Amino acid sequence: MSDDTRRPVREIRDVWITPDEAPDWMRRATDEGAQTMRRDEPQQRLVEQTGVRVRNDYVLDDEISEDERMIINMGPQHPSTHGVLRLQIELEGEIVRRVKPIIGYLHTGMEKTGETLTFMQGGTNVTRMDYLSPFFNELVFSLATETLLGVEIPPRAQAIRILMTELNRATSHLVSLATQGMDIGALSMMLYGFRERELILAFFEKTTGLRMNHNYIRPGGVAAELPDGWEDDIEEILEKIPVGLADYEDLLKANPIWEGRTRGVGVISPEECLAYGVTGPPLRATGVDLDLRKTQPYSGIDQYEFDVAVGSNGDVYDRYRVRVQEILQSLRIVREVAEKMPPGDYRTDDRKVTPPPRRRIDESMEALIHHFKLFTEGFKVPEGEVYAAVESPRGELGCYIVSDGSAKPYRIHIRAPSFANLQGLPIMMADSLIADSVATIASVDPVMGDVDR
């Protein structure tokens, strides 16, 4: 794609920043005559905002006449919004001028719930947030808790965590490719993507007992040892998924219809991504190689070899390419983890967080009491605050925990990547055709459970 199809960097920070204060990469934006935009009187706004009722803020632009403008609501029950996302789209003919995502239809107050559950139980709560990549939620919650506790995780537990999360990244991207294919009209992609995903989900079920919401990665390690014969299952996965991926490549990669629907569509620039907090594949598709697995590695992922997939144009096609590459890189990590799987325990032997082994319970009263107390009262976590972050399939997934020294978190906050990535959606969709909006939404891959929590 040539450069001239890219939109110029629009004014993204309406400030208070004078051009000579701004860093170089912002200067283009501020130089284009962006002036301070004082909105209406702050005092009056405060009265409105602190009141119980809030007004509908969607103010129409006066420059366009009523006849040329139409506002349509897409969702929350639209099949292409991947859940209950609602978009208020302002149209001028066939062209999308402004978009406002309206969210909250799936809000279930999980951060509030998290305050009433012990650290032991917390995994069951967070795993339900991003339901397409539950292992990442469990991992980030466990990492944050372990940082506060100061426990060491044995190498085998860390390797199992990496194995499961990277397989999870593959399943998540497979769903993304499948649904994106279906949205754009490549209906076979839907069947193919779910066919391959099923292989990995069967392995998850064998290991954790569940296909999703596993609560498998827990503070202190993982819940159980890998099942007997897991090497054969991994071998089968590593053999069959690349064959499936080759099918997708035949189907999509050089397909003129697919290229026409995705190239140059939903473009966002790296500057806009950074300004709006967009991370994950949408950011890497613009050419920024931010991957927390490389820059701030967790669970010993830095000892495995893999490449960060990056694009260059920041359009829907590049985001699709980044996801395909990431599946292959994840499988590469999985192969290396399976080969190098260290022996040892699958959870820490720190008895403060780990219950005694099953056989000890039969012979020791103290062990039974210990086991009972751990699962009823939970373990106490020292006072403090911590932010842990992992690279989920959607971007930076963070967990901020404040502990007051009790067995329950005083405050638990999840930094959801889908939530932040949605802020980039209006940028991607503005000034594009209404027909392209479906392709753009699918390429951001928002999971509403993650957005609304």
Next chain:
Amino acid sequence: MADEKMNEGGVVEEAAGALERLLPEHPVLAGLFEQFTDVEWRRSSEQHTAVVPKDRLRDFSLAALQAGFEMLVDLTAVDYLRLRRVRFEVVVGLLSLQHNVRLRLRVPVPADDPNVPSLVPVYPAANFFERETFDMFGIVFGDHPDLTRILLPEDWVGHPLRKDFATGAVPVQFKSSPQVT
């Protein structure tokens, strides 16, 4: 138990205060440290934290942006009801890609004046996060372009993540449903 802790100056506050005022080692942070003398620096679990007074937040974030913190990754709040003298604290997570360092800003916000300057002009990413914090805690971000409820229905009463918002006794509120008896 809470009262005892309050006499000691608040439990979580105590934990953070036990750490000395640390001079940040990282050169980027050291630059900010010299520029802002009224900001308190702390470090816990190898994570850098700056306690910023709310009237200095706009200046500080602008300086942080210019020092290389390109990205605001997170913004939320904590309600320290009965644990601290200053009830709320807005917590901002900044990330610098070029220096690969994170910085956490903590902004104490008193309960009788829950107003904080908005970070949207400096970091547009703060938009949704500030709306969520307003929704959940009732903290008002002045000059925010569109400070409305984001996750809860617009006619919801109260701010659920406040510690004095009870769970379990709230009837489910559907807009057009008959009155729950």
